[in-house]
Amino acid sequence: xxxxxxxxxxxxxxxxxxxxxxxxxxxxxxxxxxxxxxxxxxxxxxxxxxxxxxxxxxxxxxxxxxxxxxxxxxxxxxxxxxxxxxxxxxxxxxxxxxxxxxxxxxxxxxxxxxxxxxxxxxxxxxxxxxxxxxxxxxxxxxxxxxxxxxxxxxxxxxxxxxxxxxxxxxxxxxxxxxxxxxxxxxxxxxxxxxxxxxxxxxxxxxxxxxxxxxxxxxxxxxxxxxxxxxxx
Amino acid sequence: xxxxxxxxxxxxxxxxxxxxxxxxxxxxxxxxxxxxxxxxxxxxxxxxxxxxxxxxxxxxxxxxxxxxxxxxxxxxxxxxxxxxxxxxxxxxxxxxxxxxxxxxxxxxxxxxxxxxxxxxxxxxxxxxxxxxxxxxxxxxxxxxxxxxxxxxxxxxxxxxxxxxxxxxxxxxxxxxxxxxxxxxxxxxxxxxxxxxxxxxxxxxxxxxxxxxxxxxxxxxxxxxxxxxxxxxxxxxxxxxxxxxxxxxxxx
Ligand SMILES: Nc1ncnc2c1ncn2[C@@H]1O[C@H](COP(=O)(O)OP(=O)(O)OP(=O)(O)O)[C@@H](O)[C@H]1O
Ligand SMILES: [Mg+2]
Numbered sequence: 001x002x003x004x005x006x007x008x009x010x011x012x013x014x015x016x017x018x019x020x021x022x023x024x025x026x027x028x029x030x031x032x033x034x035x036x037x038x039x040x041x042x043x044x045x046x047x048x049x050x051x052x053x054x055x056x057x058x059x060x061x062x063x064x065x066x067x068x069x070x071x072x073x074x075x076x077x078x079x080x081x082x083x084x085x086x087x088x089x090x091x092x093x094x095x096x097x098x099x100x101x102x103x104x105x106x107x108x109x110x111x112x113x114x115x116x117x118x119x120x121x122x123x124x125x126x127x128x129x130x131x132x133x134x135x136x137x138x139x140x141x142x143x144x145x146x147x148x149x150x151x152x153x154x155x156x157x158x159x160x161x162x163x164x165x166x167x168x169x170x171x172x173x174x175x176x177x178x179x180x181x182x183x184x185x186x187x188x189x190x191x192x193x194x195x196x197x198x199x200x201x202x203x204x205x206x207x208x209x210x211x212x213x214x215x216x217x218x219x220x221x222x223x224x225x226x227x228x229x230x231x232x
Numbered sequence: 233x234x235x236x237x238x239x240x241x242x243x244x245x246x247x248x249x250x251x252x253x254x255x256x257x258x259x260x261x262x263x264x265x266x267x268x269x270x271x272x273x274x275x276x277x278x279x280x281x282x283x284x285x286x287x288x289x290x291x292x293x294x295x296x297x298x299x300x301x302x303x304x305x306x307x308x309x310x311x312x313x314x315x316x317x318x319x320x321x322x323x324x325x326x327x328x329x330x331x332x333x334x335x336x337x338x339x340x341x342x343x344x345x346x347x348x349x350x351x352x353x354x355x356x357x358x359x360x361x362x363x364x365x366x367x368x369x370x371x372x373x374x375x376x377x378x379x380x381x382x383x384x385x386x387x388x389x390x391x392x393x394x395x396x397x398x399x400x401x402x403x404x405x406x407x408x409x410x411x412x413x414x415x416x417x418x419x420x421x422x423x424x425x426x427x428x429x430x431x432x433x434x435x436x437x438x439x440x441x442x443x444x445x446x447x448x449x450x451x452x453x454x455x456x457x458x459x460x461x462x463x464x465x466x467x468x469x470x471x472x473x474x475x476x477x478x479x480x481x482x483x
Contacts, residue, residue, distance in 0.1 A: 136291060136322075138344065152333055
């Protein structure tokens with residue numbers, strides 16, 4: 001009981017602190033998934049390209065970013081790159097812009113690798129006979145892709161992208177280590193002020209869970225809607 | 233319906249010394265033959281003998297390793313041939329139907345000809361309805377493939393190929409994936425097509441169809457044409473030992 005009372009006390013006193021953290025967590029996650037999806041689509045195309053060097057590069061990228069910790073990628077971009085003269089500019093009207101950019105870039109590059117695999121497997125899950133039939137009618141590879149394969153692949157891809165967003169929300173907590181004021185960073189701040197370690201962390205866990213649970217329900221709902229329309 | 237004896241009827245496809253290798257596997261070994269307009273030819277032979285590969289070389293779904301394939305007098309194996317325009321001339325029907333799962337029946341029929349500007353959307357729709365009526369499936373125009381039986385899907389796949397006004401129809405075991413009770417409805421459509429004078433090359437396990445509908449039958453085994461004769465002759469007087477043992481197994 002004491003435990004819950006403390007949590008409520010923390011929330012009422014530092015609520016706007018947490019709220020700002022949630023906002024930043026969502027902004028970074030959303031940007032990472034949007035950029036990750038755009039880049040990931042291109043990466044998936046490169047990964048399936050007929051041009052060997054391009055395919056090889058894309059495969060190397062995907063394997064590398066999936067095979068190393070996001071924490072390493074993030075700190076490398078934020079601390080490592082400026083040492084070789086690459087750093088993100090500061091903008092006067094957005095505080096901590098370069099920090100924020102480093103976080104978004106690292107998260108996007110990382111998400112790109114996962115999304116590329118989601119898109120590739122979504123496309124490859126479509127029966128090759130579909131493309132074959134399109135080509136036999138005289139349609140080009142591109143026409144077969146846009147008219148026949150992608151509309152079917154999208155039904156595999158969209159739910160997986162939703163899940164990727166959920167993963168990114170959780171993973172984004174690492175950006176707190178470079179000082180971005182996300183939910184985890186704010187939690188640490190409140191923890192340091194109140195010394196209620198357990199209660200602060202429990203609050204963070206509950207908020208993260210509410211976020212991911214809500215989105216996973218949304219994804220499941222969207223998935224059901226799509227399956228409702230047509231079966232394959 | 234049997235052999236067309238009129239030798240003036242023009243040759244539409246001539247295959248010369250066609251060879252196809254996959255890596256080091258020789259699948260078609262020096263094949264030469266020809267097909268005339270309105271001819272219906274069956275291709276039979278043991279599994280793995282190269283029947284599908286042969287058919288797929290004709291519409292360049294496989295690239296021949298060497299040799300020539302003349303269609304309307306033009307060697308389609310030469311560089312610079314517009315593969316997509318060539319494929320418009322060759323309708324293809326698959327064992328697995330391959331109807332577009334994301335489109336209803338009418339869309340399946342009209343998508344390619346409209347996209348390729350062969351006809352307007354209205355013309356395609358009118359033609360689609362006419363053809364659907366002929367195969368008895370006019371009422372399925374708004375159905376999706378998953379709502380259809382195998383026999384219905386295959387009849388629609390045939391109509392889809394016909395929408396492009398092909399010069400030749402290629403069939404790769406069109407009835408092999410069908411439940412026995414649906415084979416007849418598909419063979420009936422093919423028989424009608426043959427009677428209308430469509431040029432057809434049919435890879436098939438249906439020996440009755442080969443014997444009764446096609447004027448000529450090729451026996452393809454191990455990448456060679458072992459026998460190439462008028463169908464009745466091939467079935468009644470098989471010569472090569474391989475054909476004899478093949479026919480004993482399937483008949
Ligand atoms: N894309 C490919 N890559 C490598 N080998 C292939 C490929 N396609 C076919 N083959 C091989 O070529 C040979 C002939 O295959 P093909 O499919 O033409 O035979 P088929 O006569 O149609 O047999 P079936 O009656 O089983 O359909 C087989 O040994 C097959 O494994
Ligand atoms: Mg075959």
